Amino acid sequence: MRQLLLRRLAQAIPTIWVIATLTFVLLRLAPGGPFDEEVEVPDEIRAQMAAHYGLDQPLPLQYLRFLGNLLRGDLGPSFKYPGWNVHELIAQGIPVSLELGLLAMIVAFALGIPAGIIAALCHRRIGDSAVMLFALLGICLPSFVLAPLLLLVFSSWLGWFQPLGWSTAGDRVLPMLTLGLFYAAYIARLSRSGMLEVLQQDYIRTARAKGASEHRVILIHATRTALYPVVTFLGPAFAGVISGSFVIETIFFLPGLGTQFVNAALNRDYTMVMGTVLFYAALILAFNLLADLIQAWLQPKTRDANR
Amino acid sequence: MPIDKVKATPRLGWQSLRGHPTALIALAVFLLIVLLCLLGPLFASQSFADGDLSIGATPPSANHWFGTDTLGRDLWVRTLYGGRISIAVGFAASLVALGVGLLYGMIAGYAGGRLDAWMMRFVDVLYALPFIIIVILLTVILGRSLLLLFIAIGLVEWLTMARIVRGEVRRLKQQAFVEAARACGAKVPRIFLRHLLPNLLAPVIVYTTLTIPAVMLLESVLSFLGLGVQPPMSSWGSLIKEGAERLDVYPWMLLFPALFFATTLLTLNFLGDALRDILDPRGNDGA
Numbered sequence: 001m002r003q004l005l006l007r008r009l010a011q012a013i014p015t016i017w018v019i020a021t022l023t024f025v026l027l028r029l030a031p032g033g034p035f036d037e038e039v040e041v042p043d044e045i046r047a048q049m050a051a052h053y054g055l056d057q058p059l060p061l062q063y064l065r066f067l068g069n070l071l072r073g074d075l076g077p078s079f080k081y082p083g084w085n086v087h088e089l090i091a092q093g094i095p096v097s098l099e100l101g102l103l104a105m106i107v108a109f110a111l112g113i114p115a116g117i118i119a120a121l122c123h124r125r126i127g128d129s130a131v132m133l134f135a136l137l138g139i140c141l142p143s144f145v146l147a148p149l150l151l152l153v154f155s156s157w158l159g160w161f162q163p164l165g166w167s168t169a170g171d172r173v174l175p176m177l178t179l180g181l182f183y184a185a186y187i188a189r190l191s192r193s194g195m196l197e198v199l200q201q202d203y204i205r206t207a208r209a210k211g212a213s214e215h216r217v218i219l220i221h222a223t224r225t226a227l228y229p230v231v232t233f234l235g236p237a238f239a240g241v242i243s244g245s246f247v248i249e250t251i252f253f254l255p256g257l258g259t260q261f262v263n264a265a266l267n268r269d270y271t272m273v274m275g276t277v278l279f280y281a282a283l284i285l286a287f288n289l290l291a292d293l294i295q296a297w298l299q300p301k302t303r304d305a306n307r
Numbered sequence: 308m309p310i311d312k313v314k315a316t317p318r319l320g321w322q323s324l325r326g327h328p329t330a331l332i333a334l335a336v337f338l339l340i341v342l343l344c345l346l347g348p349l350f351a352s353q354s355f356a357d358g359d360l361s362i363g364a365t366p367p368s369a370n371h372w373f374g375t376d377t378l379g380r381d382l383w384v385r386t387l388y389g390g391r392i393s394i395a396v397g398f399a400a401s402l403v404a405l406g407v408g409l410l411y412g413m414i415a416g417y418a419g420g421r422l423d424a425w426m427m428r429f430v431d432v433l434y435a436l437p438f439i440i441i442v443i444l445l446t447v448i449l450g451r452s453l454l455l456l457f458i459a460i461g462l463v464e465w466l467t468m469a470r471i472v473r474g475e476v477r478r479l480k481q482q483a484f485v486e487a488a489r490a491c492g493a494k495v496p497r498i499f500l501r502h503l504l505p506n507l508l509a510p511v512i513v514y515t516t517l518t519i520p521a522v523m524l525l526e527s528v529l530s531f532l533g534l535g536v537q538p539p540m541s542s543w544g545s546l547i548k549e550g551a552e553r554l555d556v557y558p559w560m561l562l563f564p565a566l567f568f569a570t571t572l573l574t575l576n577f578l579g580d581a582l583r584d585i586l587d588p589r590g591n592d593g594a
Binding site for chain 2: 015
């Protein structure tokens with residue numbers, strides 16, 4: 001287990017470094033400076049601003065300073081919000097985004113796994129078809145279509161929830177549902193096929209033959225193996241929830257990191273975009289590591305193969 | 308080297324699609340949508356940007372089949388124009404992805420050894436980030452034009468293609484016919500074109516079919532966020548955005564673009580799945 005952890009860390013750190021370098025190079029190659037505004041700025045002021053942000057120094061030095069700051073978790077000042085540092089902006093947005101993301105993951109797994117197992121148990125019968133139809137709908141309805149529809153029904157017509165905001169528990173319901181349902185659909189498909197495959201295995205027949213109750217066979221013997229493909233989906237699901245949050249946070253006007261990232265991209269706030277990308281990369285790598293560990297713990301085979 | 312049995316590359320034709328009625332229906336519906344988007348606007352009295360401000364948003368009627376938007380622009384025409392852009396982005400970016408991924412994967416797979424390891428490590432690094440984050444980064448740097456959007460999306464979607472192609476090439480490289488070609492003194496480009504490429508067609512076609520809807524989804528998300536197609540042009544993503552903002556007053560503004568978009572995604576996914584069944588029955592993803 002520790003071997004696995006060390007190996008994954010040894011892969012993650014160069015990955016972050018390469019992404020950091022790539023973003024640095026890309027942003028320096030970008031046409032136009034970060035201070036290109038509609039208003040013409042005198043050259044002296046432009047030079048002063050460049051000096052303030054350290055942009056007047058030679059590129060290699062800028063790069064080293066950038067890496068050094070990165071090590072201390074300092075992502076530099078935002079170009080469009082003077083007086084704010086990028087990491088301060090990220091710190092503001094991340095609680096909302098993390099909460100939304102985790103709630104959506106809970107929705108996805110709590111709905112998807114039981115739905116998939118039920119579908120597998122009524123294979124080729126009405127329950128199966130119903131679940132799979134919903135799964136297909138969930139996968140083909142993009143969240144930016146689903147969210148307005150849910151808003152229309154539950155907010156405008158029924159008046160159950162506020163259309164925007166993030167203060168009460170009720171405000172969380174629609175965003176987490178829209179973000180989570182897509183992955184619930186995907187997970188339902190995964191756990192259904194996993195379950196179908198497992199139910200044909202010899203050890204399930206053995207379990208039944210020795211007189212284990214059907215509940216026990218399904219819940220104890222089959223589920224653990226059947227959920228293996230679902231667990232490998234933890235990492236991709238997390239990455240997907242993060243990118244899905246851009247749309248969801250925009251629709252529901254949530255003050256999260258996704259909204260900030262999209263706004264930074266719209267305003268071409270270079271440092272903010274770069275900082276957020278790096279932050280996302282680190283977050284996703286950390287989560288993938290966690291997912292790998294859970295997987296190894298569930299499946300001794302990978303645990304040993306990685307030794 | 309022992310001569311192993313080489314499975315004949317499955318052929319793609321109407322015959323093979325016959326066993327997949329859903330795929331045939333999907334193909335027909337998709338072609339219908341493409342035809343509508345290409346030809347429909349030619350017969351319209353209004354262009355996509357002309358509006359009649361005096362009428363504003365009107366529900367579907369005999370004059371405006373899909374109604375009009377808040378600027379009085381005909382939604383039928385705008386939906387079809389949006390479809391042109393969305394489908395064009397889907398195909399163009401998938402072609403970019405196809406070209407880059409094919410070349411990259413063939414080189415990595417054929418070279419093997421250290422070059423392969425480094426090339427694939429680079430792909431792994433980019434894989435660490437969700438595609439949309441890289442595309443947003445690229446649009447920030449490149450700027451926001453339609454052409455750059457094609458390129459940015461294509462520059463991301465090639466990653467999976469490269470992985471698949473590399474896996475296949477590594478498998479093919481070991482087989483007798485490649486060995487024989489090399490023994491006869493065939494040069495690398497000739498081996499690539501004459502011996503490897505025809506055998507790569509099946510997985511490449513399957514994956515390209517599945518890339519197109521993925522790209523269209525990516526484009527629509529970007530347009531929805533305001534980072535993709537810029538007004539007055541429309542894509543399905545930007546139309547859905549306009550519709551979503553006014554859903555409770557003018558529901559038709561969301562309904563029609565969303566319907567077209569979802570149907571297109573659905574048909575392409577069905578088609579891709581069926582092609583995978585036909586061409587690549589092992590269900591391997593080449594990883």
